[in-house]
Amino acid sequence: MKDLIIIGAGPIGLYAGFCAGLRKLDGMIIESSYETGGQLALYAEKDILDVPGFANIKAKDLGDALFKQYQTHQKDVDIHIGEDVLEIQKKVDHFEIITNKNKYLSKKVLIANGGGKFSPKQVEGLEADNVYYHIDDVGRFRNQDIAVLGGGDSAVDWAIALLNEAKSVTLIHRRKEFRAHQSSLEEFIKRGGKILADHVVWEYVSNGKNITSLKLMCNEDHCERALKVDAVCIFFGLTKTKVDYAPWQIAFDQKGILVNQEMESSIKGIYAVGNAASYNGKQDMLTSGFGEVVTAIGAINFALHPEQKVPKYSSLMNK
Numbered sequence: 001m002k003d004l005i006i007i008g009a010g011p012i013g014l015y016a017g018f019c020a021g022l023r024k025l026d027g028m029i030i031e032s033s034y035e036t037g038g039q040l041a042l043y044a045e046k047d048i049l050d051v052p053g054f055a056n057i058k059a060k061d062l063g064d065a066l067f068k069q070y071q072t073h074q075k076d077v078d079i080h081i082g083e084d085v086l087e088i089q090k091k092v093d094h095f096e097i098i099t100n101k102n103k104y105l106s107k108k109v110l111i112a113n114g115g116g117k118f119s120p121k122q123v124e125g126l127e128a129d130n131v132y133y134h135i136d137d138v139g140r141f142r143n144q145d146i147a148v149l150g151g152g153d154s155a156v157d158w159a160i161a162l163l164n165e166a167k168s169v170t171l172i173h174r175r176k177e178f179r180a181h182q183s184s185l186e187e188f189i190k191r192g193g194k195i196l197a198d199h200v201v202w203e204y205v206s207n208g209k210n211i212t213s214l215k216l217m218c219n220e221d222h223c224e225r226a227l228k229v230d231a232v233c234i235f236f237g238l239t240k241t242k243v244d245y246a247p248w249q250i251a252f253d254q255k256g257i258l259v260n261q262e263m264e265s266s267i268k269g270i271y272a273v274g275n276a277a278s279y280n281g282k283q284d285m286l287t288s289g290f291g292e293v294v295t296a297i298g299a300i301n302f303a304l305h306p307e308q309k310v311p312k313y314s315s316l317m318n319k
């Protein structure tokens with residue numbers, strides 16, 4: 001049984017994972033999407049001006065930094081991505097967390113789900129066994145001709161990763177300009193990747209199971225071309241679905257889960273932080289969320305180990 005299960009690996013869940021590890025709690029983070037960083041992925045290139053210590057930091061860089069910081073305690077708090085928490089059941093002295101894949105037991109639960117779930121934007125009508133919205137094993141694409149659709153960092157980063165295994169990788173984007181970093185695009189081209197910018201997929205040929213070729217059209221001159229494919233990988237960003245808390249039997253209002261000063265919900269042992277939490281004066285901001293994590297993890301640690309004298313400052317905790 002875990003000491004603590006954290007639901008969500010957005011910025012606040014990642015920071016909670018780090019703080020729990022720092023206090024030597026035996027924990028786990030469960031994240032429904034295949035990426036960490038939550039909403040930061042929605043505005044990856046936006047400048048954030050109000051995180052203490054940074055005059056200006058891009059959302060993507062903050063997400064990377066939070067993940068790196070979390071990794072320093074990943075041995076204490078492991079992470080399960082692509083796993084959706086469906087139910088939290090209260091037992092006498094612990095909780096059962098039921099996901100779409102498994103069941104876990106934990107003494108405490110920290111909800112950092114941001115009030116919603118992220119999932120990849122799907123393309124209506126483009127359905128086949130060889131269409132992928134996330135990649136868990138690049139090796140499966142060995143010696144294949146791959147089309148990657150999208151113009152952001154995820155699309156280009158995965159296109160580069162696929163070059164390690166695939167026979168060919170063609171990156172297709174409907175605009176002339178990519179949102180991805182220029183340096184990543186340059187690396188993709190240098191390593192033999194092909195780019196079809198300003199092109200849209202307007203039709204595809206299927207053998208009933210798999211897509212065998214894409215029909216593409218150039219927006220500018222309406223020129224058409226066919227591209228033979230073994231797989232199509234689509235990275236069009238993420239969409240958010242709001243969580244319905246009613247079946248969880250937890251008190252909530254229109255902003256989120258109602259919590260007390262220790263970030264504990266109406267159910268003893270279940271805490272909420274970040275955009276998931278609601279209280280008077282609540283601001284849905286990163287810094288408020290980070291502060292809430294410190295309060296919640298401190299309260300959880302005290303509830304689990306009231307006898308322990310845990311130092312307050314991190315410089316003493318790691319000794």
Ligand SMILES: Cc1cc2nc3c(=O)[nH]c(=O)nc-3n(C[C@H](O)[C@H](O)[C@H](O)COP(=O)(O)OP(=O)(O)OC[C@H]3O[C@@H](n4cnc5c(N)ncnc54)[C@H](O)[C@@H]3O)c2cc1C
Pocket residue numbers: 007008009010011012013030031032033035036037038039040042043046047048049050083084085086112113114115116117118243273274275276284285286287289
């Ligand atoms: C466009 C935009 C700009 C912003 N700019 C700023 C800014 O400049 N400064 C600032 O302070 N704040 C800003 N914010 C707000 C900030 O991004 C949020 O406050 C922050 O992301 C909240 O973090 P979180 O971890 O609580 O939730 P989220 O970032 O929403 O992450 C929650 C995570 O939980 C996962 N999850 C949800 N349900 C489940 C489930 N059932 N099982 C498992 N996992 C689940 C989700 O997939 C997600 O990864 C901005 C927000 C937006 C949309």
